[in-house]
Amino acid sequence: MTKISYPFTEKAVRALKAGEAVEITGRIYTGRDKFHKFFADGGELPVDFTDGALYHCGPVCVNVVPRCVPARGAGQPSLPAAGETHRGTEEWRVVSAGPTTSVRENPYEPAFIAKSGVRVIIGKGGMDAATLAAMKKHGCVYVQAVGGAGALYADSVKTVAGVSLLKAFGAAEAVWHFDVENFRGVVAMDAHGRSLFAEVEKSSGAKLSPLFTSTRQKS
Amino acid sequence: MANALIEKLVALIRETASSLPDDVLKALRAAARKEEKGSSAAVVLKTILDNCALAKKQGTPLCQDTGTLTFFVDERLRRKVTPAVLKKAVALATARGYLRKNCIDSVTGKSYDDNCAEGAPVVHYTVPRAVLGRGVSKPSLPAPRAGTHRGTESPAVTLILKGGGSENMSRQYSLPDAMLGAGRDLAGVRKCVLDAVQKIQGYGCAPGILGVCIGGDRATGYEVAKEQLLRPLDEKGSGMPRQECRGPVAMVGGPVVVGEAGDATLLSRLEKNLLSEANTLGIGPMGLGGKTTLLGVKVASRPRVPASFFVTIAYMCWACRRRTIVV
Numbered sequence: 417m418t419k420i421s422y423p424f425t426e427k428a429v430r431a432l433k434a435g436e437a438v439e440i441t442g443r444i445y446t447g448r449d450k451f452h453k454f455f456a457d458g459g460e461l462p463v464d465f466t467d468g469a470l471y472h473c474g475p476v477c478v479n480v481v482p483r484c485v486p487a488r489g490a491g492q493p494s495l496p497a498a499g500e501t502h503r504g505t506e507e508w509r510v511v512s513a514g515p516t517t518s519v520r521e522n523p524y525e526p527a528f529i530a531k532s533g534v535r536v537i538i539g540k541g542g543m544d545a546a547t548l549a550a551m552k553k554h555g556c557v558y559v560q561a562v563g564g565a566g567a568l569y570a571d572s573v574k575t576v577a578g579v580s581l582l583k584a585f586g587a588a589e590a591v592w593h594f595d596v597e598n599f600r601g602v603v604a605m606d607a608h609g610r611s612l613f614a615e616v617e618k619s620s621g622a623k624l625s626p627l628f629t630s631t632r633q634k635s
Numbered sequence: 636m637a638n639a640l641i642e643k644l645v646a647l648i649r650e651t652a653s654s655l656p657d658d659v660l661k662a663l664r665a666a667a668r669k670e671e672k673g674s675s676a677a678v679v680l681k682t683i684l685d686n687c688a689l690a691k692k693q694g695t696p697l698c699q700d701t702g703t704l705t706f707f708v709d710e711r712l713r714r715k716v717t718p719a720v721l722k723k724a725v726a727l728a729t730a731r732g733y734l735r736k737n738c739i740d741s742v743t744g745k746s747y748d749d750n751c752a753e754g755a756p757v758v759h760y761t762v763p764r765a766v767l768g769r770g771v772s773k774p775s776l777p778a779p780r781a782g783t784h785r786g787t788e789s790p791a792v793t794l795i796l797k798g799g800g801s802e803n804m805s806r807q808y809s810l811p812d813a814m815l816g817a818g819r820d821l822a823g824v825r826k827c828v829l830d831a832v833q834k835i836q837g838y839g840c841a842p843g844i845l846g847v848c849i850g851g852d853r854a855t856g857y858e859v860a861k862e863q864l865l866r867p868l869d870e871k872g873s874g875m876p877r878q879e880c881r882g883p884v885a886m887v888g889g890p891v892v893v894g895e896a897g898d899a900t901l902l903s904r905l906e907k908n909l910l911s912e913a914n915t916l917g918i919g920p921m922g923l924g925g926k927t928t929l930l931g932v933k934v935a936s937r938p939r940v941p942a943s944f945f946v947t948i949a950y951m952c953w954a955c956r957r958r959t960i961v962v
Contacts, residue, residue: 417678435923437678476699476735511732512699517800517838540800541838541922560921562679563800563840564954566699567653568686600682602675602923612675616924617836620916624833627912628816628826 419598423467424535426555432603434610438559440599443577444469444538448516450589451581452524462580462591465532472521472539474588475513476566477576508576510594512566515540518558526550538601542613548605558605560612572599640715643960644724644792649733651794651958652701654691658867659844659930659955663687666842666920666927676925683920683953694733698954700798701734704756707865709790712962716792718758722751793865793959801952804839806831807856810944819944821905824849825912827946832913832929837922840952844868844931845909848947851937856947863933864951902934909934920953930955 420428422442432438445463447470455461518539521528525543528534529550537543537556540563551557561569578593585591605611655663667680690697704725708716726749728734738747738755747755808827810819815830817823828847835843846863848856909932919925930953939945 417673435675437673437675474699476696476732478732512696512735514699540840560923562682562686562921564698564700564798564952565682565686567690567693567695567697568682570695571689600678602678602921604675604923612923613836616918616922619924620833620836620918623916624829627829627915 420536422469424469425467426535429535429557430555430607432557432606433608434603434606434612434615436603438601438603440469440536440538440559440601441597442469442595444471444536444594444596444599446471446473446475446513446590446592446594448472448474448589449520450585451591452521452528454581454585455528456524461532463593465534467533467535469536469538470528470532470534471561471594472516472518472537473513473569473592474516475570475573475592476511477508477579477587477592478511480507480509508579508592510570510573510576510592513569513573513594514564514566515561515569517541518543522547529554529556538599542604542611545614548609548611548614551605551607552609555607557603557607558611559601560604561599561601569599572596637720640962641720641724641727643962644716644721645728645731645733647792647794647958647960648704648724648728649694649731651796651956652696652733653694655687655697655955656867656957658869659953660684660687662868662930663842663953666930669926670920674925675921675923676919676927679920679923679925680927696733696735697956698798698952699735700800701737702796702798702956703802704734704750705795705797705861706756706758707761707793707795707862708758709792709962710760710762711790712792713760716962721756721758725750725756789961791959791961793957795861795865796956797861797864798840798952798954801839801843801950804835804843804950805857805860806834806948806950807853808946808948810946821849821901823944824946825905825909828909828932828948829912829916831948831950832918833916835950836918837920837928839950840954841918841922842920842927842930842953844951844955845913845929845933846949846951847909847932847934848945848949849934849936850939850943851945851947852939852943853945853947855937856945857949859935859937860947860949863935864949864955865957866933868931898936902936906932906934 417437417439419439518541522544525547535556538559538561573594574597575595577595580591582590670676687697706721729750734750736746736748738750738752810817810823815826817826846860848859910929913929916928917924918928
């Protein structure tokens with residue numbers, strides 16, 4: 417188990433190999449469909465992703481104690497989005513925060529990686545060859561979180577430090593600022609062009625062919 | 636009385652969403668023991684098991700996609716456990732945070748914030764075989780089990796939650812299939828199932844469970860395939876479905892029965908073979924490679940018309956949330 421923490425340096429990220437189990441600690445930001453579309457349409461990034469992590473996740477967050485104070489964490493490098501600030505952000509508790517399927521962001525991710533300086537993308541199911549190439553070029557990895565493990569991931573979120581684009585996107589699509597501890601995953605696509613998804617798909621296909629051609633009558 | 640019933644149903648919903656049935660947990664633990672220490676597969680399975688323990692302890696949804704709710708209600712409870720009563724329970728469970736707001740109008744895109752709408756939750760009124768007393772092949776019926784619908788003699792309500800990620804992976808083949816070289820026999824069925832497993836990879840949140848229906852029309856195929864997911868993974872070898880369905884299917888085709896005992900043996904063997912063959916593909920938990928790609932395969936059959944031969948596969952993720960209560 418390799419532990420990595422924010423800020424994720426290029427060196428640390430390039431040292432990770434596909435298949436390696438990791439535990440992530442520190443700041444991560446959620447962003448899914450609306451966030452990627454917003455970025456592609458020229459929207460200004462609401463937070464600074466330099467050496468940061470993007471989590472494909474639509475969490476279930478509930479308000480606990482409404483507080484009319486900015487909920488920024490200390491030293492948090494986030495910038496308010498156009499027309500939205502952290503003002504009035506309330507205190508939130510995360511109920512469930514498992515990964516969502518990443519393939520939907522394939523069309524946007526290479527450009528996002530190039531422009532944002534993101535180093536770690538966390539999601540489920542992997543991404544395409546163009547994204548893999550962008551990861552190799554810019555120094556970024558894809559960490560597979562365990563689909564369905566919403567309760568455990570919610571538990572690894574120690575603080576909800578803020579939220580951006582909440583009004584514009586709604587709670588499930590907003591950019592949440594999570595401070596996590598020992599968030600578990602597996603490096604499934606590394607910064608050297610290796611993708612476990614591509615490899616497993618190929619090897620399982622190779623194992624299937626002889627099963628198909630075998631004359632052995634099943635049942 | 637009505638309130639007590641609704642609270643009981645709310646408790647069923649909460650428990651279903653927050654804890655896996657024992658047979659599924661047992662299968663996940665067995666899978667974890669098989670994987671090499673420190674491998675991706677071992678890490679994924681440990682994460683899954685830790686998640687299940689935490690969710691159970693807290694009574695919170697173990698997966699944020701609390702899925703499509705499908706209730707199977709004993710026919711004898713039709714007047715008591717009405718769709719209206721079930722909707723009340725679902726709305727209450729949603730308001731209390733046991734379920735995610737997870738129901739979208741397909742035309743307008745608006746959210747039904749209480750998870751209730753025309754057709755949501757899905758409700759099936761069913762007649763247990765034991766009650767119906769026909770179409771039962773005695774030797775192949777497994778021993779009654781506590782907590783499962785099949786073994787309960789008192790009228791029961793079963794709930795299953797199926798998330799979108801797994802539902803998206805379900806598929807239907809039509810035989811013959813030239814691409815697969817699959818003909819209209821069990822060898823062809825086998826090819827369809829193995830092809831589906833390879834195509835689905837880990838995207839439906841593996842290790843998953845397959846419910847398979849051989850035959851039927853397209854709609855029946857999906858219905859029966861999904862019903863197979865109610866069967867416990869550790870039941871003693873039988874391909875028999877748990878209960879008969881009434882409704883449109885029965886009206887068209889007469890009582891829905893799987894066939895004779897010989898067929899059950901055949902299907903049972905097919906299930907075992909498919910499970911072991913699928914697990915040789917090495918797809919593994921979440922598709923990162925490993926020994927366990929599937930936790931179980933459950934197969935049933937339905938008669939078909941001469942022109943059609945469908946093989947329908949309902950994919951269920953590892954978060955196979957099902958539970959039964961006696962009412």
